[in-house]
Amino acid sequence: MSMTSTAAPSPQTGAVKVAMLISGAVFVLMMLVGVLMRAAQGDLLDLDPALFYQLMTAHGAGMVGTAGLSGAAIMWYFLGRHVALTRWVFHIFLALFLLGVVLILGAIFLGGFGAGWTFLFPLPAISGGAWDLGAAAAFLLGLVSIGVAFLLFYLEAGRAMISAYGGLGNALGWPLAFGGSTENAPPPTIIAAATVTVFNTLGIVVGAAVLVVSLINLYLPEFAVDALLAKNMIFFFGHVFINASIYMAVIAVYEVVPEYTGRPWKSSRIFALAWASTLLFVMAVYPHHLLQDLVMPGWMLIMGQVISYLSGIPLLAVTAFSLIVYLKGSDIRWDLAAGLLVLGVAGWSVGSVPAIMDGMISVNKVMHNTQWVPGHFHIYLLLGEVAMAFGFMAWLVRGDVAQSRFTTLDRLGIWVYIAGAGGFTLMFLISGALSVPRRWAVHMEDWLTQDRIATGFAVLAVLGALIFVLRFVGGLGRSSKA
Amino acid sequence: MTTGFQRCGEFALALLLLLLCAAFRRTLEADPVTHMLVQLPALAWAGWLFAGVASVRRPRLEAAPTNAGGGAGLLIVFFGIVFWMLPRSIDGALTSPEIEAAKFLTVPFLVGAPLRLSWYRAHPILRGFLLSNALSMLGVLAWLYMAAPIRVCNSYLVEDQQRLGLAFLLVALSLAAIWGGRLFFKPDGGSAGDLLPDLKANGSTSYDT
Amino acid sequence: MRPFLAILAIALMGVTLIWQVTDGARAVTAEGARRLHAVERTPTMPSPYLTDMSGKTVRLQPDVGGVALVEFIYTACPTICRYAGDSFARLKGRLAAAGLAKGVRMFSVSFDPLRDDPMALSDYAETHGADGDIWKVGAPAVTDLRGLLSGYGVTVIADRFDGYEHNAAIHLIDERNRLVGIFDIDDIDGVVEAIRR
Numbered sequence: 030m031s032m033t034s035t036a037a038p039s040p041q042t043g044a045v046k047v048a049m050l051i052s053g054a055v056f057v058l059m060m061l062v063g064v065l066m067r068a069a070q071g072d073l074l075d076l077d078p079a080l081f082y083q084l085m086t087a088h089g090a091g092m093v094g095t096a097g098l099s100g101a102a103i104m105w106y107f108l109g110r111h112v113a114l115t116r117w118v119f120h121i122f123l124a125l126f127l128l129g130v131v132l133i134l135g136a137i138f139l140g141g142f143g144a145g146w147t148f149l150f151p152l153p154a155i156s157g158g159a160w161d162l163g164a165a166a167a168f169l170l171g172l173v174s175i176g177v178a179f180l181l182f183y184l185e186a187g188r189a190m191i192s193a194y195g196g197l198g199n200a201l202g203w204p205l206a207f208g209g210s211t212e213n214a215p216p217p218t219i220i221a222a223a224t225v226t227v228f229n230t231l232g233i234v235v236g237a238a239v240l241v242v243s244l245i246n247l248y249l250p251e252f253a254v255d256a257l258l259a260k261n262m263i264f265f266f267g268h269v270f271i272n273a274s275i276y277m278a279v280i281a282v283y284e285v286v287p288e289y290t291g292r293p294w295k296s297s298r299i300f301a302l303a304w305a306s307t308l309l310f311v312m313a314v315y316p317h318h319l320l321q322d323l324v325m326p327g328w329m330l331i332m333g334q335v336i337s338y339l340s341g342i343p344l345l346a347v348t349a350f351s352l353i354v355y356l357k358g359s360d361i362r363w364d365l366a367a368g369l370l371v372l373g374v375a376g377w378s379v380g381s382v383p384a385i386m387d388g389m390i391s392v393n394k395v396m397h398n399t400q401w402v403p404g405h406f407h408i409y410l411l412l413g414e415v416a417m418a419f420g421f422m423a424w425l426v427r428g429d430v431a432q433s434r435f436t437t438l439d440r441l442g443i444w445v446y447i448a449g450a451g452g453f454t455l456m457f458l459i460s461g462a463l464s465v466p467r468r469w470a471v472h473m474e475d476w477l478t479q480d481r482i483a484t485g486f487a488v489l490a491v492l493g494a495l496i497f498v499l500r501f502v503g504g505l506g507r508s509s510k511a
Numbered sequence: 512m513t514t515g516f517q518r519c520g521e522f523a524l525a526l527l528l529l530l531l532c533a534a535f536r537r538t539l540e541a542d543p544v545t546h547m548l549v550q551l552p553a554l555a556w557a558g559w560l561f562a563g564v565a566s567v568r569r570p571r572l573e574a575a576p577t578n579a580g581g582g583a584g585l586l587i588v589f590f591g592i593v594f595w596m597l598p599r600s601i602d603g604a605l606t607s608p609e610i611e612a613a614k615f616l617t618v619p620f621l622v623g624a625p626l627r628l629s630w631y632r633a634h635p636i637l638r639g640f641l642l643s644n645a646l647s648m649l650g651v652l653a654w655l656y657m658a659a660p661i662r663v664c665n666s667y668l669v670e671d672q673q674r675l676g677l678a679f680l681l682v683a684l685s686l687a688a689i690w691g692g693r694l695f696f697k698p699d700g701g702s703a704g705d706l707l708p709d710l711k712a713n714g715s716t717s718y719d720t
Numbered sequence: 721m722r723p724f725l726a727i728l729a730i731a732l733m734g735v736t737l738i739w740q741v742t743d744g745a746r747a748v749t750a751e752g753a754r755r756l757h758a759v760e761r762t763p764t765m766p767s768p769y770l771t772d773m774s775g776k777t778v779r780l781q782p783d784v785g786g787v788a789l790v791e792f793i794y795t796a797c798p799t800i801c802r803y804a805g806d807s808f809a810r811l812k813g814r815l816a817a818a819g820l821a822k823g824v825r826m827f828s829v830s831f832d833p834l835r836d837d838p839m840a841l842s843d844y845a846e847t848h849g850a851d852g853d854i855w856k857v858g859a860p861a862v863t864d865l866r867g868l869l870s871g872y873g874v875t876v877i878a879d880r881f882d883g884y885e886h887n888a889a890i891h892l893i894d895e896r897n898r899l900v901g902i903f904d905i906d907d908i909d910g911v912v913e914a915i916r917r
């Protein structure tokens with residue numbers, strides 16, 4: 030690893046801390062929104078359905094966007110250890126991201142927009158009078174702004190990696206994966222960052238096209254477009270984007286865990302192959318989503334789903350397995366950061382089990398919109414990506430490694446968070462298995478007990494998260510020293 | 512380095528392109544696919560070549576401080592392209608000789624030429640941004656033209672419009688493959704930091720800072 | 721500073737230009753512009769003589785103090801012109817029911833005068849129920865055709881099946897022979913509403 034490299038690339042600690050502060054704050058805020066929604070479903074709270082859908086739109090868009098933001102900040106920070114990045118790009122990234130957030134929040138809470146974060150075509154245009162054209166346009170423009178932010182981010186990341194490694198192929202570790210050549214093998218961070226850069230850039234290019242078409246359709250309705258195609262593209266784009274946020278966040282595991290175990294995380298051939306297969310899986314589904322005929326048979330839809338679920342499995346397996354190997358036999362000194370990062374990998378693994386079940390056993394559940402679906406993605410987000418982001422935050426302000434301690438408050442935070450998030454997501458799965466539909470503002474009498482238990486767990490999860498964020502704020506003056 | 516001989520060749524090629532576009536005007540414009548994807552690009556290419564030749568004779572052209580970073584020139588290109596992407600303009604070129612004449616002037620000199628004078632001065636991130644946007648926009652056009660239930664040009668059949676949409680899609684996919692491919696496999700290793708610098712005629716990878 | 725000012729100036733000019741040529745971002749297609757201009761500029765339309773389905777000569781213009789509805793067709797048309805004929809028939813019924821039929825003249829004008837002789841025209845009239853009184857089906861002289869179509873802004877192009885494709889619409893002409901509105905051929909409500917005013 031080139032932490033002592035002479036090119037002296039240096040992470041932008043200040044800007045990254047700002048990004049993580051924003052992420053932490055939004056995570057907690059949106060979790061509170063989640064609690065409100067769950068409480069409303071459990072009839073503990075009287076929410077107007079229109080407001081429920083506004084909150085759901087804000088929660089979905091806010092969480093997915095913030096997962097992306099925190100993942101990107103992690104990737105930027107550690108990428109900066111290996112290659113020379115142009116600093117202002119990250120500032121523009123943050124500015125455009127915030128602009129997008131402002132536009133989206135305005136659309137939702139001033140304009141009353143409530144079509145859901147997936148802006149499912151042609152929903153934005155059909156409001157039944159609940160919101161006007163301006164609100165829908167502001168929402169879409171907000172997404173465009175965030176899209177541009179990420180595009181610039183990946184362009185710079187790609188540029189820097191191409192110039193350091195001579196072509197994306199090398200940065201992806203292909204000579205290692207397919208030729209077994211360990212000479213000049215890029216570190217795990219580069220392989221991960223390059224993979225995400227490739228498919229998310231493509232994703233953004235496609236997503237931008239959908240957004241622009243939706244905008245045109247808002248103002249020139251005579252340009253009607255095919256709703257099924259739009260839907261598939263949006264789903265696919267959303268799926269890729271949210272997965273990418275985990276792939277970026279896991280870089281923190283590759284970079285930080287070695288500081289605890291004392292053994293560097295090396296790019297093995299299996300490791301490079303796992304990332305390559307993830308990339309190839311994702312790329313294989315792209316043309317299928319782009320070039321399909323206007324009407325797509327159901328089995329293709331399902332295949333697409335299955336493939337995108339499975340795409341991350343090899344990668345996950347290699348990461349989780351290596352982590353276990355690295356941890357075993359090393360006398361690691363646990364603290365909040367280490368605990369949360371390991372939790373992140375565990376949550377990511379556990380969260381994909383229901384996803385695999387979706388794909389392999391009961392495909393129906395994917396299609397039938399039950400709470401099973403929010404169940405599985407909340408596990409791998411709440412206990413996966415978000416846990417990794419909190420872990421990275423704890424590490425950022427950990428200060429001197431020798432003085433870092435695992436305080437009682439830290440332990441409490443972790444256990445409360447695990448119990449809360451675990452129970453909350455389990456309740457989603459249970460409700461899903463009992464065929465409770467997702468995206469319903471008002472629930473039937475029979476479901477209320479589940480909803481209320483879930484609300485209780487959700488409150489615990491928020492408490493845990495609050496502890497992490499407050500610890501971060503308290504430690505903002507410090508920086509981590511290995 | 513461009514030699515004098517090469518320069519003459521480029522100049523001749525540019526003239527030839529203009530002449531061919533004018534001479535085969537009717538044939539090219541009879542079909543929207545050749546109109547949009549052969550004639551217009553050929554006109555822009557002619558302008559690109561003219562600007563290249565001109566800037567060898569007058570190096571100041573390429574270093575104009577007003578166009579530092581290429582922003583000003585690229586913005587002209589942007590508006591030029593937007594104008595010629597309006598279905599109204601294309602219809603106009605077919606029905607009004609003035610608009611048709613304007614096309615032969617503006618596409619070379621407000622799209623091709625400023626592109627040549629600005630592209631290499633632009634920051635690599637700006638270039639990458641513009642290229643990605645070009646892909647997105649081609650996709651948008653493809654989608655609209657293939658799916659729109661209305662006829663966007665009075666002068667062309669709906670069926671031709673759909674063919675044009677498909678052609679846009681193919682162009683977008685090919686460009687994505689070509690540009691992406693270059694980024695994957697850089698034969699010359701080191702200098703690949705600038706997104707697609709090797710478009711540059713004289714091989715240097717500098718840009719305005 | 722200089723590049724910044726240049727960019728600003730170009731942006732201003734560019735936006736102005738695009739704004740101008742799209743009528744304030746309201747019309748990006750030629751058809752959209754034609755419709756917008758009809759409402760805003762009310763251009764005067766040519767009123768050539770037509771040969772109608774009974775071989776008589778009529779002028780393409782409203783009665784004194786009345787209005788005219790004009791659509792362009794060719795009788796061999798397998799698709800859209802039949803649809804246009806149907807919608808004219810329905811329109812006639814609606815106008816009669818609303819008591820608006822009195823001052824209204826309806827013209828189905830063929831842009832294929834070579835093939836559309838009075839025989840063909842009267843077939844078309846019969847199929848669709850054109851009475852020859854309120855609703856006439858006619859064709860201009862070949863020499864008038866060009867001026868007529870360009871005056872209305874109708875573009876006719878040959879398709880691959882020995883027929884034509886054209887921008888089909890219902891044109892509303894006021895008593896001074898000005899084009900005051902263009903409607904989709906199925907927008908019967910819009911037409912009735914406009915005549916009522």
Ligand code: HEM
Nearest residue numbers: 060063064066067089092096145146410411467468487490
């Ligand atoms: C304590 C934490 C959280 C709570 C209480 C919570 C609660 C909820 C609830 C009640 C729903 C609606 C479920 C339904 O369809 O019936 C929902 C949907 C959703 N949540 Fe969460 N959530 C939490 C954390 C997260 C996190 C961390 C993320 C992502 C990083 C996330 C992303 C989403 C998404 C994408 C949706 C789908 C919205 C839609 O269907 O349009 N949530 N959440």
